[in-house]
Amino acid sequence: MLDPLTNHIYEIAGAAIVAIGIARYYYGPQFREVPWQPLRRVFIPLAHTIAKRSLGEDFYATYEVSEKEHIATLEAEPEAVIENLEAAGFVVEPLAGLKTDWNGNTEVGSYALHRGPRLFPGAPEWLRERQDHATLFPAPGGGTIVTGHNEFNSWRPDLAERHYRGETLDIQTGREHIAAKLGITLESPPEP
Numbered sequence: 001m002l003d004p005l006t007n008h009i010y011e012i013a014g015a016a017i018v019a020i021g022i023a024r025y026y027y028g029p030q031f032r033e034v035p036w037q038p039l040r041r042v043f044i045p046l047a048h049t050i051a052k053r054s055l056g057e058d059f060y061a062t063y064e065v066s067e068k069e070h071i072a073t074l075e076a077e078p079e080a081v082i083e084n085l086e087a088a089g090f091v092v093e094p095l096a097g098l099k100t101d102w103n104g105n106t107e108v109g110s111y112a113l114h115r116g117p118r119l120f121p122g123a124p125e126w127l128r129e130r131q132d133h134a135t136l137f138p139a140p141g142g143g144t145i146v147t148g149h150n151e152f153n154s155w156r157p158d159l160a161e162r163h164y165r166g167e168t169l170d171i172q173t174g175r176e177h178i179a180a181k182l183g184i185t186l187e188s189p190p191e192p
Contacts, residue, residue: 037107037108037109063097064099064101064102065099065100065101065137066102066171067102069135069148069149069174069175070146070147070175070187071134071147071175071178071187072146072184072185072186073139073143073145073187074139074143074144074145074146074184075142075143076143076144077143077144078108078136078138078144080144082109082136085111085134085181085182088181089113089181090111090113090132090134090181091111091112091113091114091126092109092110092111093110093111093112093131095154095155096110096112096135096154097164099135099137101137103140105138105145106137108137108138108144109134109136110135110136111134111135111136112126112131112132112134113131113132113177113181114126114127114131114153114155115129115130115131115132115177116128116130119158126153126155127155127156128153129153129159130152130153131150131151131153131154132149132173132174132177132181133148133151133174134146134147134148135147135148146178148175148177149169149170149174150169150171150174150177151163151166151168151169151170152167152168
């Protein structure tokens with residue numbers, strides 16, 4: 001049943017990214033009001049299955065985030081942390097892989113701050129080369145776990161595959177950038 005999809009994975013993925021990109025450009029700030037998290041919980045695992053069959057085991061769209069990405073556990077609800085992320089310039093990241101944390105919890109938010117050169121002069125901010133990617137999880141005793149890394153931007157058609165293969169993933173740089181943007185103290189990740 002999945003063979004017609006897996007035979008045309010690049011065309012399907014490209015069309016989906018272009019469609020979401022056009023919506024992002026057209027709707028501007030209202031783009032963040034789309035209920036991305038529930039949509040991602042349905043579609044990202046499906047995309048993960050299809051992509052693995054077509055592109056191999058090193059491709060991922062769902063995974064467990066490592067404790068090495070832990071930035072801090074905040075005594076605030078996710079909604080308050082999301083407000084702080086948005087105030088710091090982060091935007092919702094619907095193309096991100098769906099993550100679970102080391103406690104088995106599924107993420108409650110995925111946000112990115114785009115950095116570096118733009119795809120072309122005058123390109124939107126979200127078409128920069130790299131992104132600091134923050135992911136939020138419910139903390140076991142209440143509050144919010146913030147994790148993060150720096151990586152290629154998934155919105156860039158020239159970098160999307162490399163993004164999803166995890167090339168140039170830089171955990172420490174992302175942790176430092178995100179902590180600084182949120183004005184929080186970077187906690188040391190637990191020793192293995």
